[in-house]
Amino acid sequence: MDFWTYLLLLFFLIILFRSIRIIRQSTVGIVERLGRFHGKAEQGINIIVPFVDRFRAIVDLREQVVDFPPQPVITKDNVTMQIDTVVYYQVTDAFRYIYEIANPLAAIENLTATTLRNIVGEMELDQTLTSRDIVNSKLRQVLDDATDKWGIKVNRVELKNILPPTDIQQAMEKQMRAEREKREAVLRAEGQKTAAILTAEGEKQATILRAEAARESAIRQAEGVRESTILKADGEATAILKVQQAFADSLRMIREAGADDKVLALKSLEAIKDVANGQATKIIMPADLAGLGGVLAALREAYGGAPGGAALPAAHVAAPAPVAPGAPAGMGAPE
Numbered sequence: 001m002d003f004w005t006y007l008l009l010l011f012f013l014i015i016l017f018r019s020i021r022i023i024r025q026s027t028v029g030i031v032e033r034l035g036r037f038h039g040k041a042e043q044g045i046n047i048i049v050p051f052v053d054r055f056r057a058i059v060d061l062r063e064q065v066v067d068f069p070p071q072p073v074i075t076k077d078n079v080t081m082q083i084d085t086v087v088y089y090q091v092t093d094a095f096r097y098i099y100e101i102a103n104p105l106a107a108i109e110n111l112t113a114t115t116l117r118n119i120v121g122e123m124e125l126d127q128t129l130t131s132r133d134i135v136n137s138k139l140r141q142v143l144d145d146a147t148d149k150w151g152i153k154v155n156r157v158e159l160k161n162i163l164p165p166t167d168i169q170q171a172m173e174k175q176m177r178a179e180r181e182k183r184e185a186v187l188r189a190e191g192q193k194t195a196a197i198l199t200a201e202g203e204k205q206a207t208i209l210r211a212e213a214a215r216e217s218a219i220r221q222a223e224g225v226r227e228s229t230i231l232k233a234d235g236e237a238t239a240i241l242k243v244q245q246a247f248a249d250s251l252r253m254i255r256e257a258g259a260d261d262k263v264l265a266l267k268s269l270e271a272i273k274d275v276a277n278g279q280a281t282k283i284i285m286p287a288d289l290a291g292l293g294g295v296l297a298a299l300r301e302a303y304g305g306a307p308g309g310a311a312l313p314a315a316h317v318a319a320p321a322p323v324a325p326g327a328p329a330g331m332g333a334p335e
Contacts, residue, residue: 014050015050018048018051019048019049019050020045020046020047021045021046021047021048021055022044022045023041023042023043023044023046023058024043026043026060027043027058027059027060027061028043028058028059028061028094029041029046029055029057029058029059030055030056030057030058030059030094030095030098031046031054031055032054033049033052033053034052037056037095037099038053040095057098059091059094059098060091061090061094062090063089063090064088064089064090064091065087066086066087066089066108066109067085067086067160068084068085068086068087068112068113069084070082070083070084070161071113071116071117073116073120074117074120074121075120075121075124075125075128076121076124077124077125079125079164079165079168081125081163081165082162082163083120083161084159084160084161085112085139085157085158085159085160086158086160087108087112087154087156087157088155088156088158089108089147089152089153089154089155090155091151091153092151092153094151095151096149097150097151100149100150100151104147104150104152107147107150108143108147108152111143111147112143112157115139115142115143116135116139119135119138119139125164128162129162129164132159136156136157136159139157140154140155140156140157143157
């Protein structure tokens, strides 16, 4: 094989190598033929005509993240802040992305800065710091509408940092510290108030319970005294009733036994004996005892004639004292 054959074979291999292009997943190639758009090269193996067709660009179709540097923004109350943003975008049309915009990233950055100045310029400092979601939503909507003709879809916009001036930051820190101290004082006062209320309620409940306990104790004591008095009265009444019953029974037994006047006179003498055994210095004798002499004699005879020959003791029987002249009946002579 001569030199020209080798040269021809090498030329064929170069042509073949330049005719085959491999496009990766999630990317697309823009193919131009003689300077004009010819078509899109999808992922996989693509055959082009060497020296006629060429790849203008390989476009990544995945979602991209761009972190733009801080931009100076003036609020409605004339406070200059530094705000940096993060933009999440995705190429939806590779043709318009290549041919409709020369520098897409620079265009998105400038559009983000100007739109952010317009939105924040209508808001005050405090509203800007507390309304990030509103700023993000408005900024994303404006960017999405503006970049749609470039074949770009803005999915999300986030305010990464909001940096007020140093003096504003110090004033905000003092304000926050004052708010925290105020909340602390309020919470401490509310705690003391709640503790005082609970203590007062506890003392009130304790006083009520003590009063109820004293009342219950007094009622129980009164009921005990009443029960004791009732039981004592019942006992005394029962004793009296039993004494009276015994006395009635004794009278009934005497009546049933047919006792005569002599037995009754003997009972009277026994009663007088019991009275004489007391501490009294004077004894009042009944007037009808004057006629008891015969009774006593009969009793002596009865005891003398009783079995065993026991006689009635004379020491225990005293004759009735003579009644003094002019004294009332039934009164004995003084000792």
